């Protein structure tokens with residue numbers, strides 16, 4: 001290799017190193033705009049209340065969780081490191097109060113609400129405690145003592161991944177904690193897992209529904225919100241007190257992989273805020289009735305005709321941030337002259353109760369003949 005060639009090679013390597021350094025120094029500058037409608041009287045906050053860092057068994061620094069939340073279009077997060085599991089303790093402090101202290105300035109700069117939290121981890125049963133005032137108070141305690149201490153701090157407590165290492169069952173220890181007012185919610189969604197067996201508990205046990213990532217590794221940038229699990233919180237005010245009040249009042253919806261779980265009232269509110277039918281009248285053309293909708297939100301709605309009018313069938317996706325046409329088809333012999341005043345739809349990806357889809361009645365007049 002000649003000297004000039006070596007010089008050129010060194011130059012090139014130097015340039016590559018400078019480019020790499022610049023890339024490493026510049027944090028992500030793009031925030032996803034996630035359109036979820038507010039409900040009358042409530043601001044809809046997109047939240048992830050279960051995240052880990054190197055302060056327990058995660059792989060990232062606390063400020064990284066804030067940066068990811070900003071990038072993905074979230075409004076609020078809680079960083080919830082384990083109280084009793086510190087595999088990095090030889091290199092990183094076990095003082096869990098530091099997690100919040102380190103992340104807070106970054107959260108304030110980014111406009112992300114940071115809820116102080118910790119994951120109370122006792123054997124296979126884990127609870128997240130939000131709004132804690134002393135994150136170090138639970139280390140070394142048993143489950144009941146830790147939950148009692150968290151309750152004394154005024155924490156909001158929810159059961160994490162309820163079927164993590166065994167069947168998803170409402171265990172005696174959970175029942176006892178629930179009786180003592182120490183189970184306020186449950187993760188219906190943890191990561192990509194939906195705990196179907198936990199859904200029937202929501203109503204009778206008066207639990208808030210939560211959907212969180214429980215991320216330990218860095219979160220991938222290409223995942224849009226909705227693929228990244230998110231808890232929608234319907235808050236009277238976009239601040240920590242607003243979040244606490246909404247969680248306590250159980251005004252939450254879980255959103256993961258284009259499915260949403262929550263009360264019929266909240267799901268209907270999301271539909272009404274997101275989707276406008278673009279016609280109040282439609283007629284049979286050939287054997288097809290076309291119903292156009294505009295969906296201004298980032299949520300897709302899978303609509304299926306059920307019930308009226310009985311002489312039509314059909315289903316289709318009302319796509320996010322788009323106009324979509326739902327094409328309904330008449331049977332071989334359309335009823336002559338018959339008219340329907342309403343259309344009854346089921347939204348098959350919105351679930352108000354186990355085994356149920358949201359049902360809607362739309363005031364659309366459909367004429368079978370001109």
Ligand SMILES: [Zn+2]
Nearest residue numbers: 119126160161
């Ligand atoms: Zn856990």
Ligand SMILES: [Zn+2]
Nearest residue numbers: 050052119214
């Ligand atoms: Zn966890």
